[in-house]
Amino acid sequence: MFSFKIATRFLRFSLGQTILIVAGIAIGVSVQVFIGLLIQGLQKDLVDTTIGNSSQITVRPARGENNIEDWEMIFNEIEQNQEGIRALSPSADGPAFVLGEDRGDSVLVRGFQFDDAEGIYSFNEKIMEGFMPDPGEVMVGETLKDELDLALGEEIELATAEGKTEKYRISGFFDFKVANINATWILTTLDTAQELFGLDKSVTAIEMQVEDVFLADTIGGQIEELIDNEKIVVENWKDQNQELLSGLNGQSISSIMIQVFVMVSVILGISSVLAITVMQKSKEIGILKAMGIKDGTASRIFLVQGLLLGVFGAALGVALGLGLSVAFTKFAVNPDGSPIIALYINYGFIALSGGIAVLACLLASLIPARKSLKLNPIEVIRNG
């Protein structure tokens, strides 16, 4: 293509200037990518720490019901027919007291099928000492351990509200990094908890994590329809964390604002620089017109220039932005060496940032392209 050839020659001829323009675009794109990834990483981190290790959708007994009797049917129904579920786990929970001399601590006994529950709570990462409990055993949080001065292998006596008491061997200690959980949760197997609370074979909740946490309300609604049972209710984290949600929303909006302004400044920069290049090349364009180049071909030269600058600038900018992000996770670290904000690479977002930059360059090059349409060779020739 003739205009392509001329455009590349123009760009290569003033290589220094071309590099400067590409660098300018690249810096804009890299800031865009970096800030975008940072804020998305931050949000993901926040969501992870807040709801990453908890149930995002929970099926509970409806008001007036104490437990879910036919839970296995519901469990299977969700497992087989509902899309977007990452983990699914039944639990039998109930309040209890720890008995002993001045041991009146109220605790929450949670019975799990640990294979299922691992997908939600990642217990394996949280064991500090000992092992996961077998039937008749319990695992206790670090805080409760310190408060009651407990040790592995010791027995702990629990009393339920119904007055039933039972002794359990301590198989291990866990640390959830949340003081409240560490002080009040006592973990055991589903069977053990069912027996303690006299639940027979029923459970008190079916917990779930979803692939896209922000779809939790939608999926929750679908599950409600799927099961269609008046004895249960389906809760989701979004309904229960309005404040977190509005915080995340605010962050998203401010991030979009920043990105829009970065983009606007990039576009202004590119269009002014491209406008200057058409002035610089007006003599060449004028002479090409005198030789009979068609207006369309002449203005296409600038569109091609804009496109090329955009593509190279965007590619370099994406590389730079990713590099910045990686460097940030390497240098901005917690005392234990883990990054303050984990890198979250969203390819869609990166492609979008690059694409917008290319499009912006094309749009910006419309200005010189239009100018070149109006350029009359006689002006160039008359003014030398």
Add this chain to the structure above:
Amino acid sequence: MADMIRLEKINKVYGEKIKTQVLFDIDLSFEKGSFNSIIGASGSGKSTLLNIIGTLDQPTSGKVFIGGNETSALGKKDLAVLRNKTLGFIFQFHYLLPEFTSFENVLMPHRIKGGPITKEIEDRANEIMDMVGLSAVKTNMANNMSGGQQQRTAIARALMNKPDIILADEPTGNLDSESTETVYKILRDINEKLETTFVIITHDRRIAEKADRIVEVKDGRIEMDIKR
């Protein structure tokens, strides 16, 4: 012989508020294959006249016929095609594209025409460049040549599409007398070999006198018209 170029009642007025008329009712025609020179003081309107012939400028009133076609009837695209195929321009300043080599500059009108660069085309470009004595500098970038070489490149470029007409505005204005002599010899050769019609503006009377016809423009009117 048939007229290659014919001007009828050409007037040219510059300016909107303060009007300056530079050409007054010019009637002029040039025969096919003739070698013509236009002389005149600076500001006489001779360059404007040449630019109007070359369709780079439009007359305020009057008609321009190139090869029998009236140019004001043509649209922008057709004018571009006319300039590309029928007209060749040589200016006082060479206006080569500095981003390209001398050879590529010569090929430029062909590329603009949209034709593929075939062996035949390259041979033709080479032949023209040899003819104007540029064999040694074909691969030089346009800026990396002497003034005479640049001007000869511009001439070779004007010849590339075998135009019927070559319009030259002080083509040797920036050259020393030796190069000037060479350039005129080349132009004259081309005129004889290819029967190309030449209209050349010059202020050099010695050069003008070698033309078949001398037209003198003074204050926007034709003062003198001598055929030999």
